[in-house]
Structures are given as C-alpha cells and as structure tokens.
Amino acid sequence: MNMMNEKELLEWYIMSGVDAFVSDTSGCVQENRGILNEEVVYSDIQRPAMTDLAQMSVKACKNAYETAAGASTLEELRKVVENFEGCSLKMTANKTVFGGGNPLSKILIVGEAPGADEDRIGEPFVGRSGHLLDKMLAAIGLNRQTVYITNVLPWRPPGNRTPTNAEVAVCLPFLKRQIELISPKIILVLGSSAANSLLDNEEPISRLRGKWFQYCVCAEQTIDLMASFHPAYLLRNPAQKSKVWIDLLRLLKKMENN
Ligand code: URA
Numbered sequence: 001m002n003m004m005n006e007k008e009l010l011e012w013y014i015m016s017g018v019d020a021f022v023s024d025t026s027g028c029v030q031e032n033r034g035i036l037n038e039e040v041v042y043s044d045i046q047r048p049a050m051t052d053l054a055q056m057s058v059k060a061c062k063n064a065y066e067t068a069a070g071a072s073t074l075e076e077l078r079k080v081v082e083n084f085e086g087c088s089l090k091m092t093a094n095k096t097v098f099g100g101g102n103p104l105s106k107i108l109i110v111g112e113a114p115g116a117d118e119d120r121i122g123e124p125f126v127g128r129s130g131h132l133l134d135k136m137l138a139a140i141g142l143n144r145q146t147v148y149i150t151n152v153l154p155w156r157p158p159g160n161r162t163p164t165n166a167e168v169a170v171c172l173p174f175l176k177r178q179i180e181l182i183s184p185k186i187i188l189v190l191g192s193s194a195a196n197s198l199l200d201n202e203e204p205i206s207r208l209r210g211k212w213f214q215y216c217v218c219a220e221q222t223i224d225l226m227a228s229f230h231p232a233y234l235l236r237n238p239a240q241k242s243k244v245w246i247d248l249l250r251l252l253k254k255m256e257n258n
Contacts, residue, residue: 056086057166057169057170059086060086060087060170061086061169061170061173063084063086064084064086064170064171064172064173064174065173067080067084068080068173068174068176068177069173069177071177071181072181073181074099074103074178074181074182077098077174077177077178077181078098078099080174081096081098081154081174082096082098084174086170087153087155087167087170087171088167089153089155089156089157089158089163089167090155092155092156092158093114093119093155093156094119094120094156095114095118095119095120095121095122096122096154096155097114097118097119097122097123097124097151097154097155097156098150098154099124099148099149099150099151099178100123100124100144100148100149100150101144101145101146101147101148101149102144102145102146102147102148103148103181103182105146105147105148105182105184106184106185106186106255106258107142107146107147107148107184107185107186107187107188107251107255108147108148108149108150108179108182108184108186108187108188109133109147109148109149109150109187109188109189109190110149110150110151110152110175110187110188110189110190110194110198111124111125111129111149111150111151111152111190111191111194111230112151112152112153112163112190112191112193112194112230113151113152113153113155113156113157113160113163113193114151114153114154114155114156115127115129115156115160115232116156116160117130118130118156119155119156124149124150124151125149125231128231128232128235129230129231129232129235130231132231132234132235133149133190133231136231136244136248139245139248140248140249140251140252140255141252148182148184150175150178151175151194152168152171152172152175152193152194152197153167153168153171154171154174155171162193163193168193168197172197175197175198179215179217179223180217183217183223184223185223185224185258186223186224186225186226186251186254186255186258187215187223187224187225187226188225188226188227188228188251189225189226189227189228190227190228190229190230190231191205191229191230191232191233192204192205192208192230194227194230195208195209195227198215198225199213199215199225199227205227205229205230208227209226209227209228209229209243209244209247210226210227210228210243210246210247210250211226211227212224212225212226212250212254213225213226213227224254226247226250226251226254228243228244228247228248229243229244229247
C-alpha cells in the first residue's frame with residue numbers, strides 16, 4: 001500500500017467497492033511495525049486517517065464512474081460531464097471542453113487539458129498548440145473532420161498548471177467512457193499526462209513516445225495506442241519536431257494497415 005500513489009489508491013478503493021469510511025475520531029490506534037516489532041501508539045491527532053478531502057475524492061471518483069457508465073451515447077456523456085460537480089476545476093473554468101471533431105473517426109487524439117483559448121471557446125486545441133497540431137495532422141493527410149480530439153481533463157487547470165493525480169483520477173472515467181463510445185482503431189496521446197493516464201504508468205514521455213501499446217478497454221477489446229510529444233512542448237523545443245515526424249509516419253503506416 002505504501003507503494004501506491006494517491007491516484008492508484010483512489011482507483012483501488014473504487015474498484016474494491018469502498019464507499020464509506022469509519023470515523024477518524026475514535027480512540028488510540030496501535031500499529032505493529034513489522035520486523036522491528038516496535039509498537040507505536042497514535043493519539044487522535046497523530047493517527048493517519050482518511051481525510052474528509054480524500055473521502056470526497058473517492059466519492060467523486062465513484063460517482064464519475066457510475067454516471068459515465070450510464071451514458072450510452074457521446075451526447076449523453078457530454079451532458080453527464082457538463083453536470084458533474086465532483087471536480088473543483090469546474091469552478092474556476094469558463095467552459096467544459098468535452099471534445100470535438102469526427103465522433104465516427106477511427107483515430108482519437110488525447111491531450112492533457114484545455115488552455116486559456118480552449119476554456120474561452122469550449123473546443124479542444126484551438127490555441128497555439130492547436131495550430132501546430134493542425135499542421136502535424138495535415139502532414140499525414142488528417143484534419144478535424146477526420147479525427148476526434150479530446151483531453152484527459154475537460155476543465156482548464158488555473159494558470160495551466162499540471163493537473164494533480166486526484167484531478168486526473170476523478171476525470172479519467174469520463175475519458176475512458178468516451179473512448180468506449182467512440183471505439184477508435186488508433187489512439188494518439190500527446191504528452192506525459194495523457195500517456196501516463198491511459199497507460200497507467202509513470203514513465204517519462206521520452207521513453208514512451210513512438211512505441212505502440214495496447215490500451216485495454218476490456219478483456220475482449222484493446223486499441224492500438226501511441227504516445228508522442230505534446231505540441232506545447234514542441235513550441236518550446238522545436239528541435240524535437242523531427243522525432244514527432246517519425247511518430248506521425250508510424251501512425252500513418254498503422255492507419256494504412258487498419
Ligand atoms: N493543450 C491540451 O492538452 N489540450 C488542449 O485542448 C489545448 C492545449
């Protein structure tokens with residue numbers, strides 16, 4: 001358990017069916033410290049306990065899983081996401097950015113989160129990163145009418161900060177349901193947030209990019225997934241564009257074989 005991060009712990013609770021916690025204000029708790037056999041007595045104040053915030057996060061994740069599962073079309077899912085109140089990012093965002101493009105496409109592109117422009121307009125990748133993404137797509141004959149584009153988070157993190165594990169955990173059920181409903185043949189994830197969220201690992205994007213993985217929808221369905229650098233990173237590091245070009249050519253080859 002000590003090895004789990006916050007997101008994994010929350011997911012584990014949900015998958016285990018945990019939906020309630022015993023009060024954290026009862027008397028002393030004794031913990032036996034394994035090999036040292038050193039007994040530690042915690043007072044009420046010191047006792048490690050599930051905080052109110054963590055309880056709320058678990059509840060919100062469970063609620064996200066259940067409401068997402070109840071949506072049987074993309075439009076129903078959009079309404080579910082728009083009405084969801086379990087993620088505090090929604091309070092600071094102007095718009096819910098659900099996704100856009102061709103929902104019948106066999107290619108799904110997943111970014112991290114809306115930025116300022118997306119938050120103003122309500123569509124994914126419409127700012128500087130979006131313009132570069134359009135050029136990347138055009139280089140292999142794709143455009144907004146031939147792909148579907150979404151993000152891990154439908155709400156902009158204030159100041160474009162990196163999303164927390166808890167924010168990703170609570171929004172992930174929506175992305176996973178979106179993937180089920182679109183049922184693409186190929187997923188291209190842009191940047192480490194999207195790659196780590198869907199591959200459920202913490203590998204750096206430099207190690208993940210350009211390789212093919214299987215995204216597991218369920219025991220019977222997997223989808224080819226490739227990660228590449230995020231366009232925002234490319235705007236800051238144009239020298240890395242040549243690597244993305246290689247990734248795009250691999251994507252094109254996969255499309256031709258599909
Ligand atoms: N960056 C993203 O990851 N997604 C967007 O929609 C815009 C910028």
